[in-house]
Amino acid sequence: MKLTLASFVVLFLSFLLMLWRVPVERRRCVCDDDMNYFESYxxxxxxxxxxxxxxxxxxxxxxxxxxxxxxxxxxxxxxxxxxxxxxxxxxxxxxxxxxxxxxxxxxxxxxxxxxxxxxxxxxxxxxxxxxxxxxxxxxxxxxxxxxxxxxLPWVVLPDGDGKQAKGFKGEWLAVKDNHIYVGGLGKEWTTTTGEYMNDDPMWVKIISHYGFVRHVNWKRQYIKLRKAFGITYPGYMIHESAQWSNVHKRWFFLPRRASHKIYTEKTDERSGMISPVILI
Known part of the structure; x- marks a missing residue:
C-alpha cells in the first residue's frame, strides 16, 4: 500500500512538472497570429x-x-x-x-x-x-x-449602454490614448416629430486594440457642446465628425446640424451648421 501511494505521488508530481515545462510557444493564447492578446499597440x-x-x-x-x-x-x-x-x-x-x-x-x-x-x-x-x-x-x-x-467584422457594438438588441449608430471615429472611440449623433433619440425616446445616441464606445469595449455615457459632454452655442433641450446638435488632438490635448467637433427648436424630420433638413467646436 505504501509503495502504491508513493508511486502515485511521484507520477502526480511528474505530471505537474511536465505541464510547467511546456514550451512558451505552446502556452501562448489560441488566437489569430495577426492579432493576438500579447501584441503591443x-x-x-x-x-x-x-x-x-x-x-x-x-x-x-x-x-x-x-x-x-x-x-x-x-x-x-x-x-x-x-x-x-x-x-x-x-x-x-x-x-x-x-x-x-x-x-x-x-x-x-x-x-x-x-x-x-x-x-x-x-x-x-x-x-x-x-x-x-x-x-x-x-x-x-x-x-x-x-x-x-x-x-472583416472586428467588433459588434450594441446601442446605448451596450445592453440593447439594436446596433449602435456610429457616426464618427477618433483615436485617443491608444483606444479607438466610436461616437453617435450626440442627441437624444426622438420620433420624427420630436418626442423623446432615449439617450442611446449620446453614448460613446471606447475600444482597446485587443477589441475590449467600454460603453461610456457622454451626455454631459454633448450637452456642454450644445451650451457653447446657447442651445438647450429640446434644441439639439447632431455630430458626425470629431477628433482628439494629441497636440492640443482637446476634442475638436464639427457639428453637421443644429437648431434651437425641437427636432422634426422635415425642419432638420434645413438646420446645417459649419462652426467648429472645441471641447476641453
Missing amino acids: NDTYPLSAPFSSKDGIWYKIGAVSDLDTNSKSKSGKHLWRSYMLHGKLFVSNDHKEVKIVWDKNVIQLNGGYAHGGRAMELSDLKTFNGRLYSIDDRTGILYRIENDSVV
Whole structure:
C-alpha cells in the first residue's frame, strides 16, 4: 500500500512538472497570429508616409460612402456594398493653399451582415493600431479593412449602454490614448416629430486594440457642446465628425446640424451648421 501511494505521488508530481515545462510557444493564447492578446499597440500613423514637393507636402487620404438604402447590391441577394476612394491632400509650405486630388479607381467594399435588410452604410475611416477601420451605422459593426478591398467584422457594438438588441449608430471615429472611440449623433433619440425616446445616441464606445469595449455615457459632454452655442433641450446638435488632438490635448467637433427648436424630420433638413467646436 505504501509503495502504491508513493508511486502515485511521484507520477502526480511528474505530471505537474511536465505541464510547467511546456514550451512558451505552446502556452501562448489560441488566437489569430495577426492579432493576438500579447501584441503591443502599433502607433504607425499615417499608414502611408507623406511626401514633399518643392511647393508643399502631399498626404494620402481616403473616403467611404454611406449609400443608405441604396447600399443593397442588385447582383446578390445577401450582398451590400460601400465604395472607397483614395486621394491625395496637398498643403502648401506657407499653409495658404490646400487641395485634394482624387484617384480615378473606385474600390467596392462588399459585406453580408445586415440588420433589418440594411448594411454597409459606412460613416467614417480611421487608422488605428496600424490598420484601417470603418463603422457601419446600421449594424453597429466596426470593420477592419484589409488590402483595400476586404472588410472583416472586428467588433459588434450594441446601442446605448451596450445592453440593447439594436446596433449602435456610429457616426464618427477618433483615436485617443491608444483606444479607438466610436461616437453617435450626440442627441437624444426622438420620433420624427420630436418626442423623446432615449439617450442611446449620446453614448460613446471606447475600444482597446485587443477589441475590449467600454460603453461610456457622454451626455454631459454633448450637452456642454450644445451650451457653447446657447442651445438647450429640446434644441439639439447632431455630430458626425470629431477628433482628439494629441497636440492640443482637446476634442475638436464639427457639428453637421443644429437648431434651437425641437427636432422634426422635415425642419432638420434645413438646420446645417459649419462652426467648429472645441471641447476641453
